[in-house]
Amino acid sequence: MSIRDYLKDRTLFLLINFILFIIVFLIMSLININSKIVLLVFCIWFFPVFSYIIVEFIKQKNLYVELNNQMENLDKKYLLSEIMKEPEFIEGKFIYDLLKQANKDMHEHVKIYRDMEHEYREYIETWVHEIKTPIASARLMIENNQNEITKNINFELKKIEEYIEQVLYYSRSNNVSKDYLIKEVSLASLVRNVVKKNSRDFISKRISVDIDAIEGIVYSDVKWLEFILNQVIGNAIKYTREGNGMVKIFTTHNENNIVLTIEDNGIGIIEKDINRVFEKGFTGENGRKFGKSTGIGLYLCRKLAKQLGLGLTLTSITGEGTKVSIIFPLGKVNLLH
Template sequence: MSMSAYFKERLLFLLLQLMLMTILSGLLILFQVEIYWIGLMFLLWMVPLLFYMMLEYKKEQRFFTSLEELTESLEEKYLLPEVMEKSDLLAEKLFYDVLQDISRDMHEQVKHHREQGKEYREYIETWVHEIKTPMASIGLILENQDIPYKRTIMEEMKKIEDYVEEVLYYARSSHVEKDYIIRELSLEALVKKVVKRNASDFIRKGISLELYLSEDKVYSDSKWLEYILHQILSNALKYTQGKEGKIIISAEKRREQVVLSVKDTGIGILEKDLSRVTEKGFTGENGRVYHRSTGMGLYLVKKLSEQLGLGLEISSKNHQGTLVEILFPLGSYHNGI
């Protein structure tokens, strides 16, 4: 708070004081009081008044400066009412009480919405686990039946399973830390497991696969990492067309990182869309033209990678394929275990 702003706010009060002083001075002149005494009265009136206002300004300046510094030092600004000190000044005391009331109401609202969110996540997780049972039963029935369009039905069932899994991981994505176990993993074993899961799509589309995997170990959660890799590979399969399509999966050490790369020869991503492909719900022009994309796959990949402390880099050129790289920091998890 600047001094000019403080006095400007009280300009009407000062003008009123000057007006009263002028009227009183006029009356004293009418009664033939000497100018000396009128000037002395003016000083005795205005000097204490200005001195008092300066003291008030200093108090308010000190209060608001400390408030600003305290706010800047907090990472979570909403905690300000919890840490600020109560003042003895009436206006500041009222301000403090109002902030406390707002803070209590805010915490109650946050608690209410958190409980609602928790109930919703629990319902979604229960629903997903329940729906998997009849889906598994349908899969077993189809495998043991020789019916028309069996392959087509199985492909559609796989899509449903992927969408159901997407719902589950989205519901859990904000609370990954409660569900993961960091341990040493073999990238080669994990990649082969995900490739096997998508083997039918490779065969159906006639897409070739090349693996260049080392025996490097990384530290992460196998379940979440498997989902991340599955999403990346599913995208590569979805947007790679024709019998000449190829997907290359490789792993290598780069400085202080192990980099897992998934490269395809698919339709690629337009340059104007590349920076937005990890945004929630963003499908891009190719996603709308070639496939019915939900815009959630790469969003979840990015979000879960960040939760697991992994880097993610995506590069692509339209009609020249896409390269997705997952970056594992060497030894960072190992040192923390």
């Protein structure tokens, strides 16, 4: 706020005072009052007026500068009313009370929507656990009636389970910190478990897998890592050609991190889609060709990796394949191994 803007806002107040003084001046001139007395009256009149304007300007400017600094340093701007000091002038007090009331009302509305989201997430998690019962029963029936048809049904059930798992992780993705357990994880064991989980798909599409060059210990949550890795390997299988497909999984040890890379020789991703593959709902050219992509898998992987403190990168060449890297930063604990 500049002095010019402030004076412009007080134009009416100053104009009234000048008009009144001119009227008084004219009256004093008519009755032949000495000019020195007129000057004295002018000083007596306008000294308090200008003093008041200057003092008010300083108070308001100090308040606005302080508020502006606080706003710039705040990550959550809506908390301004929680940390601002109550102003000393009446207009500032009024604005302060309004901001407090607005902030209180906002928190009440946020609580309503937070409760609604919590109830919805609880319902989704309950639904996921409930639906596992009929799936388990269906698997039992398949085991007792083995034939080509039930094998195909079992294959489709696996897909259903993967989509259900994706729903569960999506519902929890905003609250990872409440659900993970950090412990020592062997990358070799982690990869073997996920590859075994997808073994039927590797065999059915006659895709070979190389997991010999994996070593290293990291500290993270096994359950979340398995989900991320399963999504990446699932994509590698989906977009790799049958018969001559190859998925290679290996680790690279750097000074500050361990990189777990999943590389395939599939159809690859066109250049204009590469920068968007982690966007929510983005399916791209490959998704339209294959028709079964939801655009959620890689989005979830990036989101969960970020909350676990991991890096996730993707490079690809059309017609040659795709390479996805999960980057595990090395902390003091990791460096001991």
